[in-house]
Amino acid sequence: MHSPAELATQFRSMGRKLTPQRQLIFSLLHNNETHPTAENLYGIASAQMPGISLRTVYQTLNELAEMGELQLIDLGEGGMRFDPNVDDHHHAVCGVCGKIRDVHVKGAASLKPNDAGDFMVSDVGVVFRGKCSDCESRAVKRSPVLQAKVSKK
């Protein structure tokens, strides 16, 4: 995603308005590596701008996505995640806490399906599933009792 200032320029040049709501959302996304949901962003935005609506957050995110400034990631758990990083990269998803981490994968771009007939590949995505280091150390440190409790759910 471009910087908030650049996005501002871009929006204006498209005949769009630069509202405080949009500015706030731009700033919340800038350098944001948490892969937040719309609800996540709404929560943070509300703290700084009480009254902003979830609808506006969705609206702005969709606009940015259409402009190619955001990447959408769907993990099949909870809502869509929004990624301001549109450079070539991939993701590692923790099955315990759900956090998504950016990763780079050497040789990913040259991966090819070896039995896909005439399928024309335009994009390759790699997702690693597993456990993040935070969850790993937490699991070790916790009492076996708590552990049992958690895994039940």
Next chain:
Amino acid sequence: MHSPAELATQFRSMGRKLTPQRQLIFSLLHNNETHPTAENLYGIASAQMPGISLRTVYQTLNELAEMGELQLIDLGEGGMRFDPNVDDHHHAVCGVCGKIRDVHVKGAASLKPNDAGDFMVSDVGVVFRGKCSDCESRAVKRSPVLQAKVSKK
């Protein structure tokens, strides 16, 4: 996924009943490579067993998934897809018609994130996005004007 007969045995050994609804769903999934949604299966099932409920389809699919007999795939468009193929394989998704095709990827299992700290990888998934051959030939046969428009992008 195991064969319908094997699933039947497995269900019974778990103290579960072998109902006609379950048997039908087992048979619809057997060797099914279409990656159907619950609604897709419900449609087909209804033709053979009028009155079967969508709720039961979901229920059975979830049971099979918990038993490790099905893989769930979420593409962020429409509903969850259910894949009875739980062997190591990957997917190519057509952005035009939405069809998912199984593909094998040489070296996928050995892919590693090169900057993921202590993330413990337990599974790697590769998704190719692009256009399937059906949609490609369909595009060629249609007006060249439309085609130029598309290929520009």
Next chain:
DNA sequence: GTCTAATTTGCAAGTCTTGCTAACTAACAA
């Protein structure tokens, strides 16, 4: 300041999936 098209809000509605429970039935024993 005035004007107006773009934007924001709040709520209704849509899509997909799950919770709940009364009615039903497969499985088993007598």
Next chain:
DNA sequence: TTGTTAGTTAGCAAGACTTGCAAATTAGAC
């Protein structure tokens, strides 16, 4: 065969997430 009962189904309500809609608001231009 019949009775028993724990497991299952069907139907509908409700939950989670996202979008449609339209009245009220406002950024940006003149």
